[in-house]
Amino acid sequence: MSEYTDATQEQVNETMQSSSMAFQVYKKKSLRERAHFMRTIASNLDELGDRIVEMAMQETHLAKPRLLSEKNRTVFQLNNYADACENGDWLQVRIDTGDVNRNPPKPDIRKTQVPLGPVVVFGASNFPFAYSTAGGDTACAFAAGCTVVVKAHPAHPKTSFLVAEAIYEACDTCNLPREVFGHIYGAGNEVGKALVMHPETKSVAFTGSFKGGKALFDWGNQREVPIPVFAEMGSVNPVFLLPGKLKESAVDVAKMIASSVTLSVGQFCTNPGIIIGVKNNDLQEFINVLKAEAGKIAPADMLHQGISKAYHEKLENVLKENSIETVLNSNVSRGLQAGPAIAMIEAKTFLENGLFHEEVFGPYSLIVACEDDVAMLAVARSLEGQLTATIMGTGTEMPEYDELVDTLVRNSGRIIFNGVPTGVEVCMAMQHGGPYPATTDARFTAVGADGIRRFSRPVCYQNWHNALLPDELKTGNPLKMWRMVDGQFTKM
Amino acid sequence: MSEYTDATQEQVNETMQSSSMAFQVYKKKSLRERAHFMRTIASNLDELGDRIVEMAMQETHLAKPRLLSEKNRTVFQLNNYADACENGDWLQVRIDTGDVNRNPPKPDIRKTQVPLGPVVVFGASNFPFAYSTAGGDTACAFAAGCTVVVKAHPAHPKTSFLVAEAIYEACDTCNLPREVFGHIYGAGNEVGKALVMHPETKSVAFTGSFKGGKALFDWGNQREVPIPVFAEMGSVNPVFLLPGKLKESAVDVAKMIASSVTLSVGQFCTNPGIIIGVKNNDLQEFINVLKAEAGKIAPADMLHQGISKAYHEKLENVLKENSIETVLNSNVSRGLQAGPAIAMIEAKTFLENGLFHEEVFGPYSLIVACEDDVAMLAVARSLEGQLTATIMGTGTEMPEYDELVDTLVRNSGRIIFNGVPTGVEVCMAMQHGGPYPATTDARFTAVGADGIRRFSRPVCYQNWHNALLPDELKTGNPLKMWRMVDGQFTKM
Numbered sequence: 002m003s004e005y006t007d008a009t010q011e012q013v014n015e016t017m018q019s020s021s022m023a024f025q026v027y028k029k030k031s032l033r034e035r036a037h038f039m040r041t042i043a044s045n046l047d048e049l050g051d052r053i054v055e056m057a058m059q060e061t062h063l064a065k066p067r068l069l070s071e072k073n074r075t076v077f078q079l080n081n082y083a084d085a086c087e088n089g090d091w092l093q094v095r096i097d098t099g100d101v102n103r104n105p106p107k108p109d110i111r112k113t114q115v116p117l118g119p120v121v122v123f124g125a126s127n128f129p130f131a132y133s134t135a136g137g138d139t140a141c142a143f144a145a146g147c148t149v150v151v152k153a154h155p156a157h158p159k160t161s162f163l164v165a166e167a168i169y170e171a172c173d174t175c176n177l178p179r180e181v182f183g184h185i186y187g188a189g190n191e192v193g194k195a196l197v198m199h200p201e202t203k204s205v206a207f208t209g210s211f212k213g214g215k216a217l218f219d220w221g222n223q224r225e226v227p228i229p230v231f232a233e234m235g236s237v238n239p240v241f242l243l244p245g246k247l248k249e250s251a252v253d254v255a256k257m258i259a260s261s262v263t264l265s266v267g268q269f270c271t272n273p274g275i276i277i278g279v280k281n282n283d284l285q286e287f288i289n290v291l292k293a294e295a296g297k298i299a300p301a302d303m304l305h306q307g308i309s310k311a312y313h314e315k316l317e318n319v320l321k322e323n324s325i326e327t328v329l330n331s332n333v334s335r336g337l338q339a340g341p342a343i344a345m346i347e348a349k350t351f352l353e354n355g356l357f358h359e360e361v362f363g364p365y366s367l368i369v370a371c372e373d374d375v376a377m378l379a380v381a382r383s384l385e386g387q388l389t390a391t392i393m394g395t396g397t398e399m400p401e402y403d404e405l406v407d408t409l410v411r412n413s414g415r416i417i418f419n420g421v422p423t424g425v426e427v428c429m430a431m432q433h434g435g436p437y438p439a440t441t442d443a444r445f446t447a448v449g450a451d452g453i454r455r456f457s458r459p460v461c462y463q464n465w466h467n468a469l470l471p472d473e474l475k476t477g478n479p480l481k482m483w484r485m486v487d488g489q490f491t492k493m
Numbered sequence: 494m495s496e497y498t499d500a501t502q503e504q505v506n507e508t509m510q511s512s513s514m515a516f517q518v519y520k521k522k523s524l525r526e527r528a529h530f531m532r533t534i535a536s537n538l539d540e541l542g543d544r545i546v547e548m549a550m551q552e553t554h555l556a557k558p559r560l561l562s563e564k565n566r567t568v569f570q571l572n573n574y575a576d577a578c579e580n581g582d583w584l585q586v587r588i589d590t591g592d593v594n595r596n597p598p599k600p601d602i603r604k605t606q607v608p609l610g611p612v613v614v615f616g617a618s619n620f621p622f623a624y625s626t627a628g629g630d631t632a633c634a635f636a637a638g639c640t641v642v643v644k645a646h647p648a649h650p651k652t653s654f655l656v657a658e659a660i661y662e663a664c665d666t667c668n669l670p671r672e673v674f675g676h677i678y679g680a681g682n683e684v685g686k687a688l689v690m691h692p693e694t695k696s697v698a699f700t701g702s703f704k705g706g707k708a709l710f711d712w713g714n715q716r717e718v719p720i721p722v723f724a725e726m727g728s729v730n731p732v733f734l735l736p737g738k739l740k741e742s743a744v745d746v747a748k749m750i751a752s753s754v755t756l757s758v759g760q761f762c763t764n765p766g767i768i769i770g771v772k773n774n775d776l777q778e779f780i781n782v783l784k785a786e787a788g789k790i791a792p793a794d795m796l797h798q799g800i801s802k803a804y805h806e807k808l809e810n811v812l813k814e815n816s817i818e819t820v821l822n823s824n825v826s827r828g829l830q831a832g833p834a835i836a837m838i839e840a841k842t843f844l845e846n847g848l849f850h851e852e853v854f855g856p857y858s859l860i861v862a863c864e865d866d867v868a869m870l871a872v873a874r875s876l877e878g879q880l881t882a883t884i885m886g887t888g889t890e891m892p893e894y895d896e897l898v899d900t901l902v903r904n905s906g907r908i909i910f911n912g913v914p915t916g917v918e919v920c921m922a923m924q925h926g927g928p929y930p931a932t933t934d935a936r937f938t939a940v941g942a943d944g945i946r947r948f949s950r951p952v953c954y955q956n957w958h959n960a961l962l963p964d965e966l967k968t969g970n971p972l973k974m975w976r977m978v979d980g981q982f983t984k985m
Binding site for chain 2: 463
C-alpha cells in the first residue's frame, strides 16, 4: 500500500512547520469557534456511518457492536469536549483585583490558559476511533487551541485516512486552514522519533505499550527544549475480592469479571489482569465459575500480528513457570487468534517474582491466592502504579479494609467499588491516568474534559488594559463563565 | 562549622525513609489540621523577630528592610496558603452523579486530589526565607498533604537552622511527628543528587540557576520511576519600551527600571535583564536617565562568592565584545562587592549572537536598540522562555502592537503593563513560571496558592460508599466547599 508508506524526515519537517503556521491562526479562534469546529468533526464522523465501521472491522478484527459503540463514543467525546471548551471552566480563570491605596499598590492580576502549540498524537491500535485520529487526545488539543499532527497507527491506516478526511472537511466548512490537522504514516520508530524531536512539536500524547511510551517520554526529555509527553501505558488493574463479598455473591462477581477479562479479546488498558483473594471455599467457587464463564468464550482475532504474537509468547512464558497453576487455557497459537486464559499463583510467589506483575495484554488474568488479609495487603503494596484498582466488598466489611483502600489510592488513578475497570465513563470527574508506569504524568487525565489541560499552560496579565485582555479576563465577564474573582467563584 | 557538614548517603536514606513514614500519618490529616500546622509555623517564624533577620543579614548580606519584608512575605505566604488549603478550591472536586436507569448504567464518579508523597525542596540563595526552608515550596507541599525534606542552601545554613527549629516546634504544638519535616545540609552536588534519586522522593522543587535546575530535572527523569521536578531557573525578563510611552515619560520609566535593575544588587529571578526600544531621541533620554539613576547606586555585597564571581566574570565577558557599548559600569571586582552596569547593543547584533541572550545574574541590564518596530518584534521572537515580559506603552499605541503582545504571551508566564517585573504578588491569579528554560514545567506556578497543585494528583472514586469517601467528596458537602457537581459550580 504505497499510499501509507512511512513519512520521510522531510515530510515530518514540512508537516510540523505547516502545523506551527496554522497554530498562529487557530490559537486566535474563540472558544465558540473551536467548539463549532469540533462539533463539525463529530458530525462528519457520525455521517461516515457503517462505511467507516466496516473499514475498521477489516483492519482491527474487532466486532461490529464494539466498533459502533466506540464510534458513537468518539462522536460524544468531540461534542462533550466542545461543550467544555466553550463553557471555559478549563481556563480556570482567576482574577485578583488591584488596590492602588495599598502600600505598595496591589496590582491587578488576571490568569487564563494559553495553548502549548502543535501536539503530536500517536494513534492507538486498540481504539481505532476513540484514541486515534479524531479521538480524545485530538479533541482535547483542539479544545485547548492547539493544532494536531496524528501519526496513524499502522494497524488501521485506511480507517485513519477516512477519519482524517472528516477532519479536513470540517476545516473547509469552518474556514480553517487544513494544516490545523496533519496526518502522518509511519510503521517504524524513526517517524515517531522525528515527530517528538521536531522543534515545533510542543507536546505529545500517546496510548499504547510501556516500551513505546517510555521511548517517547525519554525523547521528549532529551530534546534541547524538553516537552511534556503524556503517555498512557500498561496497567494490570488489580481486582481485590473481599471475603464477605465472595461469601455473598461469588457467582455474580465471577461472571462480571469473566466478561471484563474477555471483552474485545482482552485488548483494553483497563483489562483486569490480576485478581486477589483470600483462599477459602468461596474463592474456589469464584474460580470455578470464572473458569466456566471464560471457557465459553471462543478464540477470536486480535488487533494485529504484533499484539497476538506478544500475547502468545508472554502467556507461554508465564504459564511454563513451575509455581503457577493453569486454571484455564483456551488459547490457540494460530495467527491472530487468541483465547482466554486464567492462572493462579500463591501470594508468596507473586511477591517474590516480578514476572507475575507484568501485563500480559490480552484475555488473560492471574488469580493471586492469599493466606489471609495481611498477605492481600502485602500484594497491594507490592504493585506498581495502576490506571485503576477495584474492590469487590460488602458495605459491612469495607471499614476493616481502610489500609487496603489507602494503598490502592496511593497506587492508582481510579478506584472502583463493586464494578469492573473496563468501560471508562467520559465525564468531568473521570481520572484516567495513574502513577508511573501506568502513565508518564499522573497529574493529568486522558479521559474527560479535564484532559484539555494537558495541552495548555497558565499566563497572567498584570495591570493590563481591560479592552486588550482576552475576553475571558475582561471586567463584566462578557463570556458569562465561572471565574474565581478575589477568591470567590462567580459568573458576574 | 562541623554542624553544617554535608549529609552522607546514609543520612539521606534515613531522612527520606523517615519522611515516607511520616507521610503515612500526615497525609491523613484534615485540611483544617494542615492549615493549623502551617499557621503555627507562620506564627513561630514571626516570633523569631529581629533575631532571624540579623542572622540572615550576616549570612546573605542583604539589607535589613529587604529581609524584614521578605520574612513578612513568608509569614503571609504560609497563612495565605493555609487559607487556600482549608477552603479546598485546589482539590478541584468534580462530582458526576450516577444514573442506574441509563443503559449501560452511568456510574457515580467523584474526583479529588491526593498528595504525591515526600517532596524535596532546594533552598534558594537569594530568598533565605520566601524560597527556602519554610518558603513557598514547603508551604505548598504541606498544604497538599506532603512531607518535606529541605536541602538548606549552603550560603545561609544558620538562618535555615533557625527556621527549621520553628517548623519542628510547630510539629510539637500540633502533635505531628517531627519527621514531617527533614533538614539536610550539603554544599556539593552529591547530596542533591542522592535526594533526587532516592526512591521515596516523589517530587522536587528548586529555585536557582539553569545549570542546577537542569541537572535535577535530568536526574528526576532518569530514575527508575521518574518524578516531577519543578525547577524555576533563569530568565532575562525583557522590557519593551514603546515609542509613545517614551515620548510621554522617558524619565519616569527610566527611574522605575533603574530601581528594578539594581534592587537587592539585582539578585532577583525577575530582574529586567534586557530592555528593548526603538532608536530615537526619546530612547536616548531614557538611557541618559537610566545611566544617571543606576550610577547613583553604590556597589554592595552580593549573596556569596559563587554569585559575585559569576557576575564579575559574565559581565566582563559580555562587555569585552566589540559590538557592545558600555553605558555604565560601576562594578568593582572586589570580593563580594558588585556595582550596577548598563550596556547597549544593536538589535542586529543581538539577533546574531546567543551570548547576549544569556542571563547575567546581578545589577546589569542590556539595552537592545532597534531600527524600527519590525526589529523590535524580531527581538521578541528570538527570545527563549521567560518568567515575565513587560511592555511600557500608552493605551493609544497598544492596539498597534498586538503581534508583539502575542509573541510575549507565547514566550512567558506573566506579562506586565507599565510596571516592573520585580515584586511578585502572592495571590491566586499569579503565574510565576514560564516556558523552558525559565522553568522545567510551565503548566504550574511557584507563587500563589495554585502552586499547591504541583504536589498533588487526581484520584477518582467510582460507585464508592458515601460514608467511606473523603469528606470533600461526600454527598451533602460537609466541608461546604466549592465543587463542580454535574457540570455546575456549587457549595451545596
